[in-house]
Every structure is written in C-alpha cells, then in structure tokens.
Amino acid sequence: MSGVNDPIPFLDLSGEYNALEKEWFAAIHETGQRGAYILGPNEQAFEKELAAHVGTKFSVGVANGTDALLLSLRALDIGPGDEVITTPYTFYATAEVISLAGATPVFADILEDCFTLDPASVKAKITDKTRAILPVHIFGHPARMLELNAIAKEHNLAVIEDAAQAYGADVGGKRVGSLGTAGGFSFYPTKVLGCYGDGGVITTDDEAVVEKLKKLRNHGASAPFMHDTVGYNSRLDEIQAALLRIKLRKLDDDVASRRAIAARYTELFAGSAVMAPTLPADGGHAFNLYTVRMPERDRVRAVMNDNGCPSSLCYPLGLHLQEIYKPLGYKVGDLPVCDKASTEALSLPVYPAMKMEHVERMADTILKALG
Numbered sequence: 376m377s378g379v380n381d382p383i384p385f386l387d388l389s390g391e392y393n394a395l396e397k398e399w400f401a402a403i404h405e406t407g408q409r410g411a412y413i414l415g416p417n418e419q420a421f422e423k424e425l426a427a428h429v430g431t432k433f434s435v436g437v438a439n440g441t442d443a444l445l446l447s448l449r450a451l452d453i454g455p456g457d458e459v460i461t462t463p464y465t466f467y468a469t470a471e472v473i474s475l476a477g478a479t480p481v482f483a484d485i486l487e488d489c490f491t492l493d494p495a496s497v498k499a500k501i502t503d504k505t506r507a508i509l510p511v512h513i514f515g516h517p518a519r520m521l522e523l524n525a526i527a528k529e530h531n532l533a534v535i536e537d538a539a540q541a542y543g544a545d546v547g548g549k550r551v552g553s554l555g556t557a558g559g560f561s562f563y564p565t566k567v568l569g570c571y572g573d574g575g576v577i578t579t580d581d582e583a584v585v586e587k588l589k590k591l592r593n594h595g596a597s598a599p600f601m602h603d604t605v606g607y608n609s610r611l612d613e614i615q616a617a618l619l620r621i622k623l624r625k626l627d628d629d630v631a632s633r634r635a636i637a638a639r640y641t642e643l644f645a646g647s648a649v650m651a652p653t654l655p656a657d658g659g660h661a662f663n664l665y666t667v668r669m670p671e672r673d674r675v676r677a678v679m680n681d682n683g684c685p686s687s688l689c690y691p692l693g694l695h696l697q698e699i700y701k702p703l704g705y706k707v708g709d710l711p712v713c714d715k716a717s718t719e720a721l722s723l724p725v726y727p728a729m730k731m732e733h734v735e736r737m738a739d740t741i742l743k744a745l746g
Contacts, residue, residue, distance in 0.1 A: 382683035383724065383733045386565055390728040395621060402617035411613060414593075418616040422576070424623055430553040431578040435588040436611030440539040440561020442592070443575035444509070445472040446609065447535045447557040450587035453478050453506050460500050461509040461537075462492045463693035463705075464713045469511055469537050470694050478506070479703075482695040484710040488653045490514065490666065490720070493712070494522035501526075507533040512541030512551045514689075514722065515567065515633075515661035516652065520546045520554040527555075535559065542568040543630035544661035551661075552578040562619060567633070567661050568626055570615040632727035633662040636734055640665050640723065643738035648745050650719075664689065664722040669745065672721050678744035684737050687722040 392399075406417065418436050426434040437443050453459060455477040461469055463482040473480040483496035492510045508527055510518035518536075527534045534555030538544075542560055544551045552558030560566075562574035577588055590597060595606030622629075637660070641651040650668040654660055664687065669675060676686055693713040695705035707714055723737055 380683055383685060383737065385685035385687065385724045386726050387728060388564060388569075388726075392571075395618075398621050399618055402621065403614055406614050406617055413610055413613060415613040415616075417613050417620060418611050421611070421616040421620050421623070424620060425576060426578060428623060428626070429550045429558070429578050431558075432580045433582065433585045434576050434578045435585055435592065436616060437575045437577060437588075437592050438607075438609040438611065439573040440559060440563060440566075440575040441468040441472060442607060442609040443539075443559030443561065443577045444469065444535065444537060445475055446588055446591045446607065447559055447577055447579075447584075448472060448476040448478065448507070449591055450584045451507065451533050451535070451556065453533070456504065457506040458502060458504040459507045459509050459535075460497050460505060462511050462513070462713075463695040463710055464490055464690055464716060465511045465513060465537065465694065466539075466690070467694060467697075467699075468539075469509060470700070473509065474699075479504075480694075480700070481505070482693070482700075482703075482705065482710060482713075484712045485716065486519070487712050487716070489516045489655070490716060491516060491518040492523065494519050494526060496710075497523065498526050501530055501532075505530065505532060507535055507556075509535045509537060510555075511537040511539075512544055512661075514652070514666045515541045515544055515663040517541060517544045517546045517551050517554075517655055517658050517660075520551075521657070524554065533557075539563075539566065540663040541661045542566065543626060544655075544659055546655065546658040548658075553580075556581065557584060562615070565663075567630065567663050568619065568622060570618050570622075572612065572615055574611050574615045574619065576611065629727045630659075630661055633725055634660065636725050636729050636731070637662045637665050639731060639734050640667075640725070640738060643735065644742070647742055649741060662725050665725040666720055666722045668716070668719040669721065669741070670719070671745070672719055675741060675744040676721060679737075679740055682740045684740045685724060689720065689722045691717055693717055
C-alpha cells in the first residue's frame, strides 16, 4: 500500500499505456501483417490528420524534434553566413540546429512573466545577416507570435516555431505550428503528444518547403536511387505513427486535464512567494511543464527532494553562457532576464493522469519550505 510520503512520480506514463495497450497492440499487429514499416499508410495518414488538427496545409513526419528544426532551416536555405535569432532559455537543440545548419545563433533576451522571446530584444538583434527568428513556445506557453511575425514581415525574415513543448497551445484560436513559416514538433515520450520512442513533425503551408523537406528526410532523394542534395535519414517510424494517430484523437482532452491540474497548482500558490506561470492573454497554455519562480529555489528544491516531491531544473544556465557558445562573446548580464530566470525557475510535474492529491502535496511541501 502506498503511503503519504511515497515519492511522487515526475511523469507516469503507465496508466496511459494501460488504457491504450489493446488498441496499440492491434496497430502493431496490423503493421506487421501489412509489412510496410517506413513511410507507410499510418505515417501518411498521420501527416494529414495532424496538419488538419494544427491548422496547416501540410505536415512532414521526421525522426525527432531536433531534425524537425534542422530540416526546416535547410529547406529554407539557411546556412553559412546567416544569422538566426533565438532564445537562450531553451533546450540546447534549438540553438544546436542553427549551428548544424552552418548558421550563427544570435541570442535575444526573454520576457520575465512567461520565459518566451522578448520581441523588443529580438528587434534590437537584427542585422543584415539575419535570415530567421526561431521562437520557442517554452513549457507550453506560446511565444508572442503576433509581435514576432510583425517584426519578421518588416525585415523579410522566416519564422520557425519550436513547438516541441507546446502541442495544443494556441494564439488567438490558431494552434502553435500554424503561426510561422514552419513549425517543428517533438514526439519524445515526455511531450504533450508523445510516442513510445523518438519522433517529430514539421508543419507548414508552403508546398515548395514540403517538397524540399521530403527530399531532405530521405537522403536527398528526388526519386529512388537519384539524389540531388545532401540529406538525412530522418523518417517517422510507421509503428510510432500508428500510436500517434491513436493519441491524437484524445489530445484535446489531455490538454484540458493538464490545464485543470495547472489551475489547481495556481490556486494553491495564490498569495505566496511562488510566482505561478502566467496564462497567455490571447491564447492557451499547453502545460508541458508547470514552471514556477521562487526565492531560494535550490534550498526549497532540496526540501522537496527529501519529501519525495520531484522537480526539474530547466534551465540552470542560459545557452549564451555555455561552453559551446563562448566564442560568440556573451557575458553574464548581457541577457539579464534569462540570467535571473536560470536562478529562480523550477519545473513541477503536470500530466493528464496526475492525482490532485499529489498536486496538493507538492504545493504544500513548497509552501512549508518557503515558510
């Protein structure tokens, strides 16, 4: 029997798996009988279903979320000599793909209330080498896309959305992934829409971009054994596509559950020293993570650990200050909002099957630690 002090799981996918097991195994069985494992009928159907759900004309399945961003940059012919403005407060892959494409990441600061790119900082970073803006819908909170798109339009820039953490979020009723030139999603198991392995997709309305993406994901092939560019082996697995088709049908319900859990956290933290996540004024938060800010974060986190309350330290050092990007010359204080967030932010568990009693225990432990 579980006790009141048993560790709370940061993420528990077992309940979801048990609910899907019968349908999931049937999809595996059907795929095996058909014998089509790469770019098969499930993958093709999933691309259409996801594009319809996101609100774009097209989507292109790839091997993972990192490739979704990298191939988007390549399809837009962004490479050596180009600059791409992005956030330093994100997982490394966001900037890594810019470097892999041969371009230079330029880091702008973030907004204090929601951790997303600050449009004013982005505007100040634009040079004659800037080719694109790469905003991140961090933790499930959509970036300020209306302002970023206006800046992009003024300067003739592409906008590539990193929507890895934000499937189901929206701005003005339009889902993330439909708000820029292209959108990249990850289906890593911890994501809002996650598979049981790796997977990713690119969304876009641009048919010319789609044709480039389909070549790039398949070794640059224009026809079997005919190649006219250097590409990648980056295709969404057929069995994972079958699972994602199943999970996509319940995605809206899952996001609603995440929002209900987040609302309970926020209610419990009201009036305390904990700064709860803000909600977008013109859209919806997907709550891939529930990320708070607090004084004495590291001391509080130690108390949480001692009481079986898990957390994640996303992100303890901005990308602009990491070893890999020291040659770019950023210093502490250049992006002060990011620097401060790195010392105060802590991500708490939130997933559709999370028990409300666990939410309440998490909040109670934090509030007691803060005194």
